[in-house]
Amino acid sequence: MREPKGKFGMGSKRLSTIAWQVVGIDLAGPANARDSVMVQFHAHDHTLQLGEVHPHADDRCIWERFCVWTAESAIVVGLDAPLSYQGGGGDRPGDARLRQAIRSVGLLPGSVMPPTLHRMVYLTLRGLGVARLLQTLTPRVPAIVEVHPGAALALRGAPPEAVRTFKHQSQSRRELLRWLEGQGLREVTRRRAPSDHFVAACAAAFAAWKWQQGQAVWREPANPPFHPFDYAC
DSSP: OOOOOOTTSOOHHHHTTSOEEEEEEEOOOTTOGGGOEEEEEEEOSSOEEEEEEEESOOHHHHHHHHHHHHHHSEEEEEEESOOOOOTTSSOOTTHHHHHHHHHTTTOOGGGSOOTTSTTTHHHHHHHHHHHHHHTTOSSOOOEEEEEOHHHHHHTTTOOHHHHHHTTTOHHHHHHHHHHHHHTTEETGGGSSSOOHHHHHHHHHHHHHHHHHTTOOSSEEOOBTTTBOSOEEO
């Protein structure tokens, strides 16, 4: 598979030789920032070390932390929100294909919804706004990828029942965090009473990390100008 390239103009081989960071953001709509969580990891050769955790991550929090992080090193960010929409509404090119992929591993296809669906439009609005915000950063514009945390977990072999139920069951959340730690995400199991948004944010970072390494298990390539970001798991 072609090696993904971010806004750095460099591939994963180059990124692996310098200090860099991975950020996962589980977004909620613009009026519901209390349900948004942002996690930041420091990348090493084969692991991600948990750094900062920001619950209730509104746009100002995201902006202020990224201003600090982009001054330190390159960043790859996985955003759990639609970052484009299809003209005329309905599915984008990758949505139906991802829906079919997650069905094959036991997830409900309804977890992949068209960005213009009534219950999704506010999340799409926030995703577009945050992506645009991040693209204004200097000196380093983050490499941005749209992710689906549940698909990233299930398609890589995480327990399907835990993926289906982690939004409502604390035991499932702990099980998925143990699984993520086994995949190289260090310190994620140490948080007391982790929320489902924390788990989703960690899974978003995991998906972005694998995408940056050229190891996405599912990917819809960017197709500018209407779909400017890769969509990957």
